[in-house]
Amino acid sequence: MIVLSAGRRNWIAQRPSKEILGVRMPRLHSQQQGNTSRRCRGVQVQAAKDVDFADRAVGALPYLVPLFDGIKYGRFLFLQFPFLPRLLAPLNPLISFYFSFPFASLIVFFAIYGGIVQNQNFSRFVRYNALQAILLDIILIVPGLLENILRPPSGGFGLSLYINAYNTIFLFVFLAVLYAMGSCLIGQAARLPLVADAADQQVR
Structure with missing residues (x-):
């Protein structure tokens, strides 16, 4: 079993999740922005049709x-x-x-x-x-x-x-x-x- 010191645990808690163990997390924020933008364009097109x-x-x-x-x-x-x-x-x-x-x-x-x-x-x-x-x-x-x-x-x-x-x-x-x-x-x-x-x- 690996025991982490208090200082090590604090360091991990403060690091962004995408940097821990060298794993890059997916860019959910950009995808959400893209989806939101597409929804907004859809609303504008629908408003024009109305x-x-x-x-x-x-x-x-x-x-x-x-x-x-x-x-x-x-x-x-x-x-x-x-x-x-x-x-x-x-x-x-x-x-x-x-x-x-x-x-x-x-x-x-x-x-x-x-x-x-x-x-x-x-x-x-x-x-x-x-x-x-x-x-x-x-x-x-x-x-x-x-x-x-x-x-x-x-x-x-x-x-x-x-x-x-x-x-x-x-x-x-x-x-x-x-x-x-x-x-x-x-x-x-x-x-x-x-x-x-x-x-x-x-x-x-």
Whole structure:
């Protein structure tokens, strides 16, 4: 019989089990993480499948508002790349109708906020996307206010900066809307920069 001293017993108790007798124990923690990750992905896929077509369509439509309000910032890009207006050509009837009413943006804003975001009859998926869309539209107020305060430059570096600012705003809005609407149509909630956290916190 092997008798271990007290010091030896304490040393063994303090050593990790995989180092005792040179035996390497299986990495259960990594396997558990992998299983958990696979379960999480399964939940996400199932959640996407649970979003019906009506919710996907209603969730995507509010993103047209920031797109319409951001079109004016694409005027320089439209001159440089004529294919861009052609991409938006199918929306021309809706764009004309939208801008045919005074204060259309304000009216639609309150309609979406009161009729969708605050309406508990809609799913959280729909209300989250609706709020994210109107928050994106609110961001467009900032460059509009700055443009009203500051006189647009007539030439030189100031004009170049002005054009680049217009191009950047339009591309940001256009790509954000494209990504968000595409995500909605496949049943996933997009997280847009600057607005996703605020929308997530306000929609319960």
